Amino acid sequence: MSADPAGSTSARRGSAAAPPGSRSAQKQLTRERLLNAALNLMETGRGFSSLSLREVTREAGVVPAAFYRHFSDLDELGLALVEACGVTLRRLLRDARRQGLPPTQILRSSVLIYKNYVKENHRYFRFAASARGGGSPRIRKAIRIEESHFANEMAQDMRDMNLMPKLPMDALELICGLVVTTMMNAATDILDLPEDQPQAEKELTENFVMQLRLIFLGARSWKQPG
Amino acid sequence: MSADPAGSTSARRGSAAAPPGSRSAQKQLTRERLLNAALNLMETGRGFSSLSLREVTREAGVVPAAFYRHFSDLDELGLALVEACGVTLRRLLRDARRQGLPPTQILRSSVLIYKNYVKENHRYFRFAASARGGGSPRIRKAIRIEESHFANEMAQDMRDMNLMPKLPMDALELICGLVVTTMMNAATDILDLPEDQPQAEKELTENFVMQLRLIFLGARSWKQPG
């Protein structure tokens, strides 16, 4: 399933043209192969911290020693994955910004969009969910930082779009922080949904919508403490 | 640090009286030693899924093969830990029920109590945080179930104490579900607090209080959908 079925090794040197920096481009290519290998190994539900270096290189079609040309550690690879997750999350925000929010049923449609997004990028969310609490302290902290960046960006967007215009910025950040943890938690649930059970999916979605509604209901009657 | 410093092995056979079922009592004692060993190994911040069977037995002061007298698997040990976490959580609720809530500043004092509780039982919360997203699918599901039990019990308590009397039960469950995930998330943050940084702790606490206030503010203006 992983070894090296006659093709992947030869593919390491691009058969067609390798236009710009063929040399460093190839390096980054195997780097991505390593990252993808780790993500693939987690697709069965295993957590990141249970992966071994050799497994990852095997899955990537590369000899163990080659790993050290890219990362000094599995931890370092994990940090790279955290960054990739950050990019993925920011893309979600950017898309939402671009297409604007539908006038009615904002919450429900946002949830549906998010649900699809999680499913499309399930590998990244799976990693984030697994390493958020289970990874090494360094990775945990990195994820925490990425999440708060995301929350702050979201707050800024709400300010820009003139949603909840009467609330000060720190209140918006509070709200978005809560929304983000709720989103991440929902992502874990979405990922573990049994495929043959559409009823469970409906319930989960409904619950998620109502949790968000609850939060924004609170936001409407929020007033500065003190 | 772990081996067997001349005392623990001999302690296996109770030096004093072993009153009731001395045999099965001894068995349960080593069983608890195994559970504690796993918890101890996680105290440095490592996730449960990175533990090995041999490490656990070593830390417990027991030979590897002895493990199988108690669990068939590390997974099974994990499930036992999940149950222990459930007991811990239920004790929190029971204490809260018993002493009743202080009339004013309910939220803030509850948060302080919770914060202390997390610190006192940090080993269980550490495990829960690490296995919630990172463990095997079985363990994840078990934790999810335990959490929802906890949320439902909390909702029932609120009903009994006549808090938010106008809300139907399913709304209470929704609210408590959100509160529980917020609590678990806060627990992770509390556990990773740097000890020499009282300022960060204050901020975290404040943020936690305000998140809960936001939720209950939403609850006050909640009305049944449809």
Next chain:
DNA sequence: CATTATAGTGAACACTTGTTTACTCAATAT
């Protein structure tokens, strides 16, 4: 074209891992 830098190889290393086997020997049951 000749030189150099380096991404990836292959083999070896010293360990650790999970699991099985035959065993001991004390608490129970007869």
Next chain:
DNA sequence: ATATTGAGTAAACAAGTGTTCACTATAATG
């Protein structure tokens, strides 16, 4: 008092682990 049971032991196993080293071959540099 004797037989049985079963919790914990000791040793061995095949397999997997992280890391190192000298190496090859090719893209980049002069």
